Amino acid sequence: MAGPMTRGVLFVxxxxxxxxxxxxWAAGNVVGGRVAFDWTEQPAGPSFFRAExxxxxxxxxxxxxxxxxxxxxxLRYEITEEASRGVDGSRWSHTPELGIFHxxxxxxxxxxxxxDRIRAALEHSADPVRLRTELDLALGQAWDDxxxxxxxxxxxxxxxxxxxxx
Numbered sequence: 574m575a576g577p578m579t580r581g582v583l584f585v586x587x588x589x590x591x592x593x594x595x596x597x598w599a600a601g602n603v604v605g606g607r608v609a610f611d612w613t614e615q616p617a618g619p620s621f622f623r624a625e626x627x628x629x630x631x632x633x634x635x636x637x638x639x640x641x642x643x644x645x646x647x648l649r650y651e652i653t654e655e656a657s658r659g660v661d662g663s664r665w666s667h668t669p670e671l672g673i674f675h676x677x678x679x680x681x682x683x684x685x686x687x688x689d690r691i692r693a694a695l696e697h698s699a700d701p702v703r704l705r706t707e708l709d710l711a712l713g714q715a716w717d718d719x720x721x722x723x724x725x726x727x728x729x730x731x732x733x734x735x736x737x738x739x
Contacts, residue, residue: 579657580629583638585610586649586723587621596624596648599641604628617726621647632660636675639665643673649723656680666716674713686711 588596593612601608610624628634635654642650649668656662662678676684686708694707709715 577632577658577660578629579632579634579655579660580627581635581652581654583626583628584651584653584724585622585624585626586651586720587615587618587623587647588649589620589647590622592645592648593622593624595645596642600626600628600638603634603637603641604630615723615726617722623723623726632657635663635665639667639673639675643667649720651720653678653682661685664713666713666720668716668719671715671719674716676713684712 583600585596593610597608597610600610608626610626612622612624615621615623628638632654635652638652642648647669650665651667652663652665654663656678662680662682664676664678664682664684666674677687679685690711691708694704694711697703697707
């Protein structure tokens, strides 16, 4: 691959066993090679499995992964893409109930809310509940709330180190 490169992680928080090989196939098609995930049981959801896959590719790979997995029943996932030269970082979150959420991220992984979105929320400053609702939507709070038990349940999952120091 020539040109700028970036990297990221696909976190499959929960998937039915029957869907696991299809997820690997879809991810492999996007990243340009065969991939094999280390699937483990997802304690937060009976009969679900979880996996993480670190990837490297051209900017936009995260968006292509999100598109490849979008809308699959019973699938919860997140995809991160680090910022690269001239391209912001991104995070995609998906749940069966909420669908997909996308946000630009800074170098620390924090969601960056565009100024127009903040201005639109401030239009409701006289109504604190509505203001909070608008800001929660801009930050993807509902997706974080739904995914948090699945993230936490993966705390003991196998870890792969991406870089060596020294």
